[in-house]
Amino acid sequence: MKTKKILAALALTALLAACGDSSADTPTASSGSSAASGVTGNLTVLAAASLTETFNQIGKDFEAANPGVKVTFSYGGSSGLAQQINSGAPADVFAAASPATMKTVTDAGNATGEPTTFVKNQLVIAVPKGNPKGIKGLSDLADPKIKVALCAVEVPCGAAAKKVLDTAGVKVTPVTYEQDVKAALSKVKLGEVDAALVYRTDAKAATADVDGIEFPESSGAINNYPIVTLKAAPNPAGATAFVAFVQTEPEIKVLTDAGFQKP
Template sequence: MTSSVRLGRRMLHMTGAVAAALLALSACSSSSGSGSGSGSGSTRRPDSSAASSQKPSGTVTVFAAASLKESFTTLGKRFEKEHPGTHVVLNFGGSDTLAASITGGAPADVFAAASPKTMAIVTDKKDAAGTPATFVRNQLEIATLPGNPDRLASLKDLTKSGLKVVLCDRTVPCGAAAQKALDASKLKLTPVSYEQDVKSALTKVELKEADAAVVYKTDVKAAGDKVEGVEFPESAKAVNDYPIALLKNAPNAEAARAFIALVRSDEGRNVLTRAGFLQP
């Protein structure tokens, strides 16, 4: 074999190897391009994992029952710490008043009510996004002056002559629950006043403007040594479920969902349980 023939064959082998390498490189480049969405004619969908990892930001406005004040204040601060750049605005009050504000167009992202009945005011008007979820329950207790000077031991004792008793208005959950307990015991009680939320009822006792009030266990616990709690068995027949919901026209739905997730998380449950709430 002549040297020119050997040279020709060698050139042919080299050309084939280069072609094969170029072909492999082209295939690799094509595969990489389709995964990243680069190149013309790409039909790549947005990265769903990136979309779901969007961090909450901005202000989230929460309308919550007055009895949630201490717990939600704590959770609001934790939410802001866990999500820098967010701000939680909390509006507490009687659940019926808050519900009326929402259906009246008040801008809010989340509603946490003290009863399904008051939540229904919002859902019946189609102002909630999705189905509300029960996240805690609450039970009634008698709040009396420190040391229990009137020796109150039962719900019946609240009917004593001359005793100044305060109840929540029947339109708010704590008042409706108190009435349910009274009806179950076949007791009639005329309070010195009906208050628009549970904190207002408790304050009457704290200021010694009333001898006793029927409130939630959580409120008695939050008041510390300012009042003394008296349990009564009829309260078991008037336990309130607390539902929470994202609102349909929430200005900041992303942050609202994240706040609701915190409330329903193990961390949220721990805060609420320590406050005296019952798990659903």
Template structure:
């Protein structure tokens, strides 16, 4: 066999090996399975639970495990070494405290409403009404996004009030209304809609001054970076956007 022909044969063999190798990599990516651990803001509980179930159906062999809570508490857990692949926060400020995070993507926005007992027996119509004598109000602590947003909205309205309780996440504040422990609470619109059987959500104009952006990120030390990115991609997909907007979130 001539040297030229030998060279052509070698080049064809190398090309074939490259094709087979790439095909194998593609098959491995398509067949990726495992557990994805997602730390997410409490206000994402219902929508992310739905997205997690749909993600598992769309990607057999994958399982999503959630840890829901106040964004500041979740950020602290991550910084202290808690294992997580994905972090979805209710405000950029909490995301910024997470060490080793890559560039986050804002995927939805949310704003506040006044949650009152079903039927609004106290006839609350706006923030000023929360200062009525004897009215019991719950707020989130200012260290968590719903509390920081509430402080901004109250300042914009020129309203000063003393809550009977400060809660560490929005679900806890809403629960105070649902169980009749307070008359009203400032919570996200999405949380009021998720509990529409028990509470009414009262819109107020100053909420436009305190809209929260929700960022999501694949953590640098993720144990399952491939699965984590697959979940983020699903959240950003048309199916993910549909679930989130139906829950009351706004497009960024």
């Protein structure tokens, strides 16, 4: 009888041990998987032309942080992008170069929530490398011998230029009005004009071809850059995540390193 009890106890011990081993070999719900971000699919961002270099980098950073996401950017003059949104162009996020252009989208009811200002930007005078005309300040642009390019007044860089020139009382007759800041800068890079009023960030991004001349009057027309998710966003989760991502410290550093200022 004693022997039978011992054998039964040993059998029970072996059974419990086997169950324990089986439990140890069974993966938990979290093993072999990573935390899902919840962000997948394609994301379309419409952004002011002056954000091109920085947003290209931020887009790569966002894709790296969210595997499986593909970000596509469309850059241009903020007013034109706003018109596209209000005409039904499919997009998830809008980043504008001025509150005024953003307002056309929010007034039309095409944004979700309130836009957030994430950076600001300031004008400089862009001249060909070496400054062959010896331009020193804003008043030099009034010289009829100086060929000047300005952004069209409908776009933020043009509105800022008009405000600066009007406030300073400087009369400039440009040889061309361009639809975004990159186009105005291109005229300088190609040698088609002697100067253009562009954002500090654009001049800094093109230092191989142009010099940026700071002028004190530009402090009176600093542009705030708002960003917002769009009401008809095909990827609302991705849009919300991207807007938040742009405002994280590492991505703000990408922007400030390029010459943007914190709001």
